[in-house]
Amino acid sequence: MKRIICSTAIALTIAISNAALAADRAKTSYGTLEGTTEASGVHAYRGIPFAEAPIDDLRWQPPQPVKNWSGVRNAKQFGPRCVQSPVFSDMVFRSNGMSEDCLYLNVWTPKSSSNERLPVLVYFYGGGFVAGDGSEPRYDGENMAKKGIVAVTVNYRLGVWGFMAHPDLTRESPHHASGNYALLDQNAALKWVKQNIAGFGGDPRKVTIAGESAGSLSVSAQMASPLSKDLIACAIGESGALIAPTLAPVALADGEKVGAEFARSLGAASIEALRAMPTEKIQEAAAKLPIGRFASTVDGWFLPKLPVEIFAAGRQAHVPLLVGWNSAENNYRSILAQAEPTPENYAAAVKKLYGERADEALKLYPASTRDEVMQAATDLASDRFMAYSTWKWFDLHSRTGGKPVYRYYYARPRPAAAADGRGNAAPARGAAHSAEIEYAMGNLATNKVFAWTPDDYKVSELMQGYFANFIRTGNPNGAGLPEWPAVTGGNTVQYMRIDVEPRVETDKTRARYQFLDVDYVKK
Numbered sequence: 269m270k271r272i273i274c275s276t277a278i279a280l281t282i283a284i285s286n287a288a289l290a291a292d293r294a295k296t297s298y299g300t301l302e303g304t305t306e307a308s309g310v311h312a313y314r315g316i317p318f319a320e321a322p323i324d325d326l327r328w329q330p331p332q333p334v335k336n337w338s339g340v341r342n343a344k345q346f347g348p349r350c351v352q353s354p355v356f357s358d359m360v361f362r363s364n365g366m367s368e369d370c371l372y373l374n375v376w377t378p379k380s381s382s383n384e385r386l387p388v389l390v391y392f393y394g395g396g397f398v399a400g401d402g403s404e405p406r407y408d409g410e411n412m413a414k415k416g417i418v419a420v421t422v423n424y425r426l427g428v429w430g431f432m433a434h435p436d437l438t439r440e441s442p443h444h445a446s447g448n449y450a451l452l453d454q455n456a457a458l459k460w461v462k463q464n465i466a467g468f469g470g471d472p473r474k475v476t477i478a479g480e481s482a483g484s485l486s487v488s489a490q491m492a493s494p495l496s497k498d499l500i501a502c503a504i505g506e507s508g509a510l511i512a513p514t515l516a517p518v519a520l521a522d523g524e525k526v527g528a529e530f531a532r533s534l535g536a537a538s539i540e541a542l543r544a545m546p547t548e549k550i551q552e553a554a555a556k557l558p559i560g561r562f563a564s565t566v567d568g569w570f571l572p573k574l575p576v577e578i579f580a581a582g583r584q585a586h587v588p589l590l591v592g593w594n595s596a597e598n599n600y601r602s603i604l605a606q607a608e609p610t611p612e613n614y615a616a617a618v619k620k621l622y623g624e625r626a627d628e629a630l631k632l633y634p635a636s637t638r639d640e641v642m643q644a645a646t647d648l649a650s651d652r653f654m655a656y657s658t659w660k661w662f663d664l665h666s667r668t669g670g671k672p673v674y675r676y677y678y679a680r681p682r683p684a685a686a687a688d689g690r691g692n693a694a695p696a697r698g699a700a701h702s703a704e705i706e707y708a709m710g711n712l713a714t715n716k717v718f719a720w721t722p723d724d725y726k727v728s729e730l731m732q733g734y735f736a737n738f739i740r741t742g743n744p745n746g747a748g749l750p751e752w753p754a755v756t757g758g759n760t761v762q763y764m765r766i767d768v769e770p771r772v773e774t775d776k777t778r779a780r781y782q783f784l785d786v787d788y789v790k791k
Contacts, residue, residue, distance in 0.1 A: 379469025596698030
């Protein structure tokens with residue numbers, strides 16, 4: 269009798285073990301993966317290759333399909349991050365080193381079987397197109413997965429590796445295009461998702477793309493590109509669009525000129541010579557150049573025209589869009605430099621920027637006291653940095669996209685630093701650039717820098733709730749959340765102000781962006 273009980277117990281243990289193993293495995297078109305099951309019950313698959321390593325002859329080439337593998341591939345460790353320099357101090361990586369071999373993605377899923385068809389979020393990281401990685405804790409997909417969403421983060425090539433155009437590259441391309449390799453990496457990841465996400469319980473017809481800063485620029489680019497617009501169902505943009513003055517694309521010939529000059533500076537007479545150079549030598553030289561030196565290009569293939577022109581003509585992906593920006597995207601010092609924030613110094617700075625149009629600018633960004641100067645200069649700096657391009661994207665898509673658009677204004681400043689953190693010594697004037705990411709993704713606890721308060725968790729629950737609803741349905745509204753009206757075009761715009769006390773506000777800033785239009789849009 270004891271032997272029977274013992275045998276039954278062993279069999280049950282083996283069955284449970286096999287069930288757990290099966291839950292951690294997922295099949296793709298290229299082979300089987302084995303991930304991990306988190307304490308929350310979410311299944312995580314890290315370091316999944318979605319394209320061949322872009323090395324040797326594939327350096328500065330569009331991403332190529334990954335080769336099949338036999339057996340079960342370990343997917344428990346993040347892949348290497350793409351080659352970059354330590355530009356931003358707030359970036360924390362969990363990646364397996366750094367390499368040109370970096371085209372990996374990560375999946376978090378709550379699925380109990382591959383027969384489920386859950387909504388999908390594909391998130392592109394920010395970092396000025398020169399830094400960042402899908403392993404950063406602020407983008408972690410576990411908390412989105414806990415809300416019934418399959419979350420994906422994607423690596424893409426950066427800087428010189430992701431954007432360098434060159435006459436030799438254009439000549440060897442069947443599309444007569446070069447540059448934009450980072451954006452093509454993202455496109456390849458979206459194709460991978462369409463082909464494989466069902467194996468993780470995701471619905472390939474319900475894919476929302478999202479991102480912040482350069483990730484938001486990427487979302488606008490993917491919406492604009494004829495190569496990607498049929499791969500997405502919804503889009504979320506957090507602070508930025510690929511529209512002047514925010515890292516706007518350049519003509520292919522201009523991009524080729526920059527690439528050729530860079531190659532010559534390294535003594536490379538051809539693209540073959542540049543491909544033969546060590547990674548470190550190229551990155552060291554590229555790191556000395558300003559952010560944006562290697563710009564995206566209007567290559568006639570991924571981007572047939574400037575995104576602003578594509579959106580104006582209504583040729584973008586016609587999908588629901590949730591988009592917005594933060595209340596302090598940039599610091600007032602970018603307007604005043606080291607000058608004291610007096611009305612006189614502010615007027616002089618605006619005069620230097622706008623010349624004969626300065627009086628008009630001062631009416632739109634008025635200030636007569638020190639505090640008003642700091643606020644007006646913050647508003648102007650923020651508009652010039654990120655808000656205008658995001659507004660232009662929003663405005664055009666609301667008029668030509670044929671789908672609902674939901675606009676937000678994020679106003680919650682980060683709290684003071686934790687005891688061992690590096691955060692603000694005191695609450696900031698507004699919500700800084702990138703401040704909303706952990707709130708939106710439900711990842712405040714992953715950031716140990718700030719002393720998060722109950723109010724911060726309240727804002728996070730609100731924002732993540734809106735995002736999750738939008739990913740599911742294309743509409744952020746749902747039970748327990750203040751009603752957020754859609755914008756369908758026209759000059760009267762309502763938006764959701766996201767803060768401890770959220771509220772719908774009517775936009776009164778349109779004239780500011782129309783003023784900036786004169787400088788940033790070709791007439």
